[in-house]
Amino acid sequence: MTTTTETAGGIQVVKPTVASYIRDYFARVRGGDLGTLPAVLGLLVLVLIFGTARSETFLSALNFANLFNQSAQIVFIAMGLVFVLLLGEIDLSAGFASGVCGAVMAILLTTHGLPWYVAIPAAMATGIVIGLVLGVLVAKLGIPSFVVTLAAFLGFQGVLLTLLEGGKNISITDEFVKSLNNGTLSVRDSWIFAVIGVAGFAAAQLFRWRGRVSRNLVAEPFGIVVARIAGVALLAFSATYVLTLERAVNKAITSLKGTPIVVPIIVVFLVIWTFVLARTTYGRHVYAVGGNTEAARRAGIPVDRIRISVFVICSFMASIGGILVVSRQSSVDPNTGGSNILLYSVGAAVIGGTSLFGGKGKIIYAVIGGAVIIVIENGMTLLGLNSGVKFIFTGLVLLAAASVDALARRRAAATGS
Amino acid sequence: MTTTTETAGGIQVVKPTVASYIRDYFARVRGGDLGTLPAVLGLLVLVLIFGTARSETFLSALNFANLFNQSAQIVFIAMGLVFVLLLGEIDLSAGFASGVCGAVMAILLTTHGLPWYVAIPAAMATGIVIGLVLGVLVAKLGIPSFVVTLAAFLGFQGVLLTLLEGGKNISITDEFVKSLNNGTLSVRDSWIFAVIGVAGFAAAQLFRWRGRVSRNLVAEPFGIVVARIAGVALLAFSATYVLTLERAVNKAITSLKGTPIVVPIIVVFLVIWTFVLARTTYGRHVYAVGGNTEAARRAGIPVDRIRISVFVICSFMASIGGILVVSRQSSVDPNTGGSNILLYSVGAAVIGGTSLFGGKGKIIYAVIGGAVIIVIENGMTLLGLNSGVKFIFTGLVLLAAASVDALARRRAAATGS
Amino acid sequence: MAATPLLELRGIDKSFGPVQVLHDVGLSVYPGEVTALVGDNGAGKSTLVKCISGIYSIDAGTVTFEGREVTVHNPRDAAALGIEVVYQDLALCDNLDIVQNMFLGREKKHGIVLDEATMEEMAGETLRSLSVRTVKSLRQLVSSLSGGQRQTVAIAKAVLWNSRVVILDEPTAALGVAQTAQVLELVRRLADNGLGVVLISHNMNDVFAVSDRIAALYLGRMAAQVKAADVTHSQVVELITGGRSGNLGLPPERPSDFIDITPGEVK
Amino acid sequence: MAATPLLELRGIDKSFGPVQVLHDVGLSVYPGEVTALVGDNGAGKSTLVKCISGIYSIDAGTVTFEGREVTVHNPRDAAALGIEVVYQDLALCDNLDIVQNMFLGREKKHGIVLDEATMEEMAGETLRSLSVRTVKSLRQLVSSLSGGQRQTVAIAKAVLWNSRVVILDEPTAALGVAQTAQVLELVRRLADNGLGVVLISHNMNDVFAVSDRIAALYLGRMAAQVKAADVTHSQVVELITGGRSGNLGLPPERPSDFIDITPGEVK
Amino acid sequence: ACGTEDGGDTGTDTGAKSSAGKVGVILPDTKSSARWATADLKYLTEAFKAAGVEADIQNAEGDKTRFTTIADGMIASGVKVLVIVNLDSGTGKAVLEKAKTAGIATIDYDRLTLGGGANYYVSFDNTEVGKLQGQGLVDCLTEKKATKPVVAYLNGSPTDNNATLFKQGYDSVLKPKFDSGEYVKGPDQDVPDWDNAQGGTIFEQQLTSNKNIAGVLAANDGLGNAAIQVLKRNKLNGKVPVTGQDATVEGLQNILAGDQCMTVYKAIKKEADAAAELAIALAKQETPSTATKTVVDPESKAEVKSVLLTPQSITAANVKDVVADGFVTKEELCTADFAEACTKAGIS
Numbered sequence A, B: 001m002t003t004t005t006e007t008a009g010g011i012q013v014v015k016p017t018v019a020s021y022i023r024d025y026f027a028r029v030r031g032g033d034l035g036t037l038p039a040v041l042g043l044l045v046l047v048l049i050f051g052t053a054r055s056e057t058f059l060s061a062l063n064f065a066n067l068f069n070q071s072a073q074i075v076f077i078a079m080g081l082v083f084v085l086l087l088g089e090i091d092l093s094a095g096f097a098s099g100v101c102g103a104v105m106a107i108l109l110t111t112h113g114l115p116w117y118v119a120i121p122a123a124m125a126t127g128i129v130i131g132l133v134l135g136v137l138v139a140k141l142g143i144p145s146f147v148v149t150l151a152a153f154l155g156f157q158g159v160l161l162t163l164l165e166g167g168k169n170i171s172i173t174d175e176f177v178k179s180l181n182n183g184t185l186s187v188r189d190s191w192i193f194a195v196i197g198v199a200g201f202a203a204a205q206l207f208r209w210r211g212r213v214s215r216n217l218v219a220e221p222f223g224i225v226v227a228r229i230a231g232v233a234l235l236a237f238s239a240t241y242v243l244t245l246e247r248a249v250n251k252a253i254t255s256l257k258g259t260p261i262v263v264p265i266i267v268v269f270l271v272i273w274t275f276v277l278a279r280t281t282y283g284r285h286v287y288a289v290g291g292n293t294e295a296a297r298r299a300g301i302p303v304d305r306i307r308i309s310v311f312v313i314c315s316f317m318a319s320i321g322g323i324l325v326v327s328r329q330s331s332v333d334p335n336t337g338g339s340n341i342l343l344y345s346v347g348a349a350v351i352g353g354t355s356l357f358g359g360k361g362k363i364i365y366a367v368i369g370g371a372v373i374i375v376i377e378n379g380m381t382l383l384g385l386n387s388g389v390k391f392i393f394t395g396l397v398l399l400a401a402a403s404v405d406a407l408a409r410r411r412a413a414a415t416g417s
Numbered sequence C, D: 001m002a003a004t005p006l007l008e009l010r011g012i013d014k015s016f017g018p019v020q021v022l023h024d025v026g027l028s029v030y031p032g033e034v035t036a037l038v039g040d041n042g043a044g045k046s047t048l049v050k051c052i053s054g055i056y057s058i059d060a061g062t063v064t065f066e067g068r069e070v071t072v073h074n075p076r077d078a079a080a081l082g083i084e085v086v087y088q089d090l091a092l093c094d095n096l097d098i099v100q101n102m103f104l105g106r107e108k109k110h111g112i113v114l115d116e117a118t119m120e121e122m123a124g125e126t127l128r129s130l131s132v133r134t135v136k137s138l139r140q141l142v143s144s145l146s147g148g149q150r151q152t153v154a155i156a157k158a159v160l161w162n163s164r165v166v167i168l169d170e171p172t173a174a175l176g177v178a179q180t181a182q183v184l185e186l187v188r189r190l191a192d193n194g195l196g197v198v199l200i201s202h203n204m205n206d207v208f209a210v211s212d213r214i215a216a217l218y219l220g221r222m223a224a225q226v227k228a229a230d231v232t233h234s235q236v237v238e239l240i241t242g243g244r245s246g247n248l249g250l251p252p253e254r255p256s257d258f259i260d261i262t263p264g265e266v267k
Numbered sequence E: 001a002c003g004t005e006d007g008g009d010t011g012t013d014t015g016a017k018s019s020a021g022k023v024g025v026i027l028p029d030t031k032s033s034a035r036w037a038t039a040d041l042k043y044l045t046e047a048f049k050a051a052g053v054e055a056d057i058q059n060a061e062g063d064k065t066r067f068t069t070i071a072d073g074m075i076a077s078g079v080k081v082l083v084i085v086n087l088d089s090g091t092g093k094a095v096l097e098k099a100k101t102a103g104i105a106t107i108d109y110d111r112l113t114l115g116g117g118a119n120y121y122v123s124f125d126n127t128e129v130g131k132l133q134g135q136g137l138v139d140c141l142t143e144k145k146a147t148k149p150v151v152a153y154l155n156g157s158p159t160d161n162n163a164t165l166f167k168q169g170y171d172s173v174l175k176p177k178f179d180s181g182e183y184v185k186g187p188d189q190d191v192p193d194w195d196n197a198q199g200g201t202i203f204e205q206q207l208t209s210n211k212n213i214a215g216v217l218a219a220n221d222g223l224g225n226a227a228i229q230v231l232k233r234n235k236l237n238g239k240v241p242v243t244g245q246d247a248t249v250e251g252l253q254n255i256l257a258g259d260q261c262m263t264v265y266k267a268i269k270k271e272a273d274a275a276a277e278l279a280i281a282l283a284k285q286e287t288p289s290t291a292t293k294t295v296v297d298p299e300s301k302a303e304v305k306s307v308l309l310t311p312q313s314i315t316a317a318n319v320k321d322v323v324a325d326g327f328v329t330k331e332e333l334c335t336a337d338f339a340e341a342c343t344k345a346g347i348s
């Protein structure tokens, strides 16, 4: 059966085996501790629906690659919003902030003819400044973030219009910028990226595992660690395989293969922010302030500074979202970042499992939730419905995906807590 | 000094005098218990700003009357949203729900040629059904309201487009419906309404005061009750006076005076919902569920039913908002209820003092917050700025109004709790 | 006293995910008696109470009320049976005042209008009977009350009603000397009126002062349920800390009592 | 022991809106001594503690720390001075686990990375020393802990650090017999190590068991601060419930001790 | 676009490849004008159906991201011809370039994508529309013998490039009059999202601040109607001329009632037919013969083969043309309230 071991200050504990670990995992799932499982389930259901309805187009390599490029703006804004939502705040202005930052970049590139390595940092800096202002207004003046960012939502809309001189579009021609959300890595680089990614993941997992074992702390069974690494490797390599297939529509004219450049960009930010939230003091404090602001204050955490910082991160991420969407569209107009972008981004974070009340959420949730939203958008356009019906269906499909999630949790809750 | 009296189960208490009551009020205000005071202050600041910038137009009787008609949709949606927000939920679909209900009315009136007394109840019933569906999805399936109503936001947009066959406008010609948000009471009726309103308020206040005094409970000093009644009377009568001045644009052609019909409609709903929230078991339970759902459940309150009911009320109020906006425009188009209506409505509730986290809010907050929003909109359009600058200014003015509020609370918090 | 228990639990099991908190727990509550439920921190006392009142669903076992087997799905059902509970985590609505909290779910009405005056009078009387003297106003929000004041409001809320069984989970933990005495007296009075009372407490003096029976939980198992007169102070402490005392208690095998620093920081 | 107090309060006033909760309160905390702060429910003990730790701003009065007059704006300042507090309303982050809560605001790091292993070890040791046996995992969220377990985590959190003054607001209220004994022992040990300890408790046995001095608050006024050896059990109870006992305590005039059902339900 | 229930979309699910390739059409939005969802969709669907060419027609809902997503989807599903109404030149260009690398023939429909290099261009001239509006207002004001009339602008959405083009058009007519002092320039405001409700409020405020407004240049019929409602409230309807665009039922009725001065009718069927004809030819890999004119792309200076159509100004006198064209039906237009006016306007 189970064997015991001595750990953490000489306390007797059970040493988990692979079997007991898996048993416990299922008990936990049944107990309602589901993490991203329901959102992933929802995603699978969606893929199934669209895959059946439009198998040859939805499931094509081309469409798979398109998904990444299409999701970039929402995923980036959603990643930033996770921080704000973790504190139980909201940022309604993130969409237009991304538009403003995109416009700043476009203007510097086009009107002022500056190179991308000036324009992109300038756009990011704009994002940071925006976040700083919002954060200070919320944290120091104590105006509810809904109101501050509603004002900013209106204000930035005006700024964008003013920057674009009342409604012009600005097109960009810089090849580097355009490649960000349109280009692909070469096939060789795609594989190198996949291998480095998987190796990094494996190293991090093994390093942590060894650390705990050597300290005599209870660690996961080695089998589980290996299985997890193998799972990630399988996912990464099969995705890379599909992405390196030829997917040009007209193979005679051109060739199109390789991982979209936006994939490594998303992965890098995913890794950085996951690290920040899970492994640094700052991240810990973000969760603490979101979970119980008063407790955090009493523990000596500089609550105001944390509050400001999440707005800075959010607007910064929005600026990257803006850069990418401008890259994809090769232009910026007064509606860039408007429309449903904001609601979709918040929706992405929430569908992934982030709580609007603070304290609960992970960066990966934004990516998975963003995937749900984009798969719906992408799939719906493939169905070729007329506008009214399309809106209705989009709503219904979104609801269906969320119900899978809710029902999974509910079933779990019924048997567990 | 203070005299004591015996009350509630034979306990010695201080009998407040007018002086001690006022002293306590100020101590409470200094202690951070501000109610609507900051929002009212914000409103005054706004009136001052616009009154100075455009004194002859902003402060005209015509503009004063316009404010009521312009605010109707937002105020009604915000009143409904207060219920939803009291539970810590959100309804993103309220705007389009009002559009759908308005469209239902317009179609019944115009396409089907039905009379208003069929079309209006049908629109309201549509609102109730919408709320029921949303409420059941949130309460029974346990999907976060943000996601449910985001789906509904998209869905209703589609429904509206479909109802309007892809984008037509439907005009209404029914005079009764058109008068709802365009017409005015006659001067005589305006005064009758004002007198009845004030008398009702006075009766309610005095009745309650007498009830407490006769039960030997601590009651407000009589002087305070009288002063409050006098204040309300002053407000009501001076507003009626202004509204019964001649305000026609071209006095040669036509005469325009009297309280807008929409005012009694707003007042009636304000009174009903205030009564429901403050004086009925249902209202008490709404606050309880919003304040601490677990405590409410333990107290035997049917939490799910309360949750469903607030969505029903919200969508019902949205339907009235929809009816009124269609009345005002005399037509409905696919954007009715779209655009910024929803954010403005939530903003109105929040600026008034409703908490997004539940448990805190009153119906009057929606009216005052709605007034802030509409005064900004109204004033900004009078300034005749171009769009970009107008958006920026609107944001800034909104922020300024909110800052007055926040600073008032903050000052209070610094000296008090 | 009466031979048939008012409330009887048998074979209650309860797990939270992989953690089993209650193992085959039985408990009998007799009318007119105070049953003290004791046990170490984390023994499962509060969990048991929440299973009775329908906050948690039970995994296995039966609940019998006045001889009928019942299923309690939620606190409404429990209240309908006449079971009132003062929870350890008090669960008051911070945004409501004292009177509003005390009458929550049982508001007095005149037609459809709340009868605030009557409620205020009744609340005042109840609080006075519990020796609360420092409350400044019955219309104070409970969020601004001191720990003991909140505790008193929660107790007053539960005993205002005509119920059959009253369960109090550490009701005197935050109370002062005088207030504790009043509450213990109240507990005795409730039992004397024929109610079944369950009192959870860590204070052995209080337990012996008012209870007729003592039930001891040890690591989620019912170690023993005995008459208070049949055991000594130190025997009860032994039952609490070791699960057995002489021939009383659980068989001498060790259940899993350890800090188990389980796998990873899976959240 | 040492003649100069480590922490000294003088003339502290504190009002919440129209309600004055503390009137001219003074308190001295000496190094190496346990000062018990007693008082009825709602006397103002917790409010006083929160004034010391900077959660509430004081309206009047001075705080002197090691002879220097200090102003404490927030708990950070208090922590910087070396004042650690266990609050009555525990204030744990429900969304974090035991280890994360215990090290909140003082995380151990390797470079910029959190050193989870070390923190887990230290947390395990501390909890074991406090007789906590039923915690299933150090990575359990505190939201799933029992009342006593939460209490223990909060205590462990405050005593893990090298501080000068430790204030414990009813730390044993939810604890079992064994755990209470451990905490009282810990309190004594802290004082013996030269720290100034303030213990708030309603349990006179506990108070007399560990404290060197007793300060009694009565309706927001400091009735008396005396050596524990100089007073009897019943004298202290009199101070608590009446504000005076013989020649000790407040002058015999009645402050406003009543339930005051104030004007309207103004919210 | 054509859901299967409309019967227009044979869809990709038919599997069987017709001899002609598939055509993809992306329409811009449903808000700037009702035409996209009502007229264009209908006419294009009919035209492609008649020719037996498979077509996928979708609307981007004014969302550029969605526009690109739809384009990606169409390219992925293997269309041979792509017809786009761009939301702005930038996105349009990106899509056209993608289509070109995929070897797809492209048609700019209604709006020229600057620098985009589409193969063909079919359009009404938006600036021309604006000019007609300006001229219409001038005519009405002249007819009313207004002296130094104050003219208010109720422009379209500030985020919609077309609104800018319309404004350029009517400004080119009216600005000289302002400059010469013949007319007085009144308030000039944009209506976000073409939102009629906001349009009404904005005009109400314009009138409040400037009581002697004597002419309203409203950018489309929806906004025109919003202004008319405000005027009605002040009994000024019919006295103050209001312009419009799109020849909607609402607008035409307002014209018949004498409340609206004019609207601009774009014979959308002609435009749609022209585009469909081009697309069908391209899908069948024939060389189309209809594109006889050329337009010079002001950005790339390249010549684009074009079919250009002219918008028509509609006043009470020629409302009947619109009915005759089948753009609106008599039943829709001549409801009980307007029967008399219809007869007077010669609609039978």
Ligand SMILES: Nc1ncnc2c1ncn2[C@@H]1O[C@H](COP(=O)(O)OP(=O)(O)OP(=O)(O)O)[C@@H](O)[C@H]1O
Residues within 6 Å of the ligand: A417, C016, C019, C021, C039, C040, C041, C042, C043, C044, C045, C046, C047, C048, C088, D134, D135, D136, D143, D144, D145, D146, D147, D148, D149, D174, D176
């Ligand atoms: N939701 C939950 N999830 C997981 N474990 C839980 C949960 N609730 C309680 N537990 C565990 O169940 C055990 C029993 O908890 P319970 O609250 O019933 O203890 P108790 O006997 O009331 O203790 P105390 O005297 O401290 O109040 C504890 O070990 C606790 O950690």
Ligand SMILES: Nc1ncnc2c1ncn2[C@@H]1O[C@H](COP(=O)(O)OP(=O)(O)OP(=O)(O)O)[C@@H](O)[C@H]1O
Residues within 6 Å of the ligand: B417, C134, C135, C136, C143, C144, C145, C146, C147, C148, C149, C174, C176, D016, D019, D021, D039, D040, D041, D042, D043, D044, D045, D046, D047, D048, D088
């Ligand atoms: N924020 C507040 N607003 C108004 N009154 C308050 C507030 N906080 C506390 N009080 C009042 O101050 C008094 C003292 O409260 P405090 O919490 O300090 O009491 P305590 O001595 O700790 O009591 P206990 O033993 O019950 O914990 C109480 O009467 C309480 O109602």
Ligand SMILES: [Mg+2]
Residues within 6 Å of the ligand: C045, C046, C047, C088, C169, D146, D147, D148
């Ligand atoms: Mg317990």
Ligand SMILES: [Mg+2]
Residues within 6 Å of the ligand: C146, C147, C148, D045, D046, D047, D088, D169
């Ligand atoms: Mg206290």
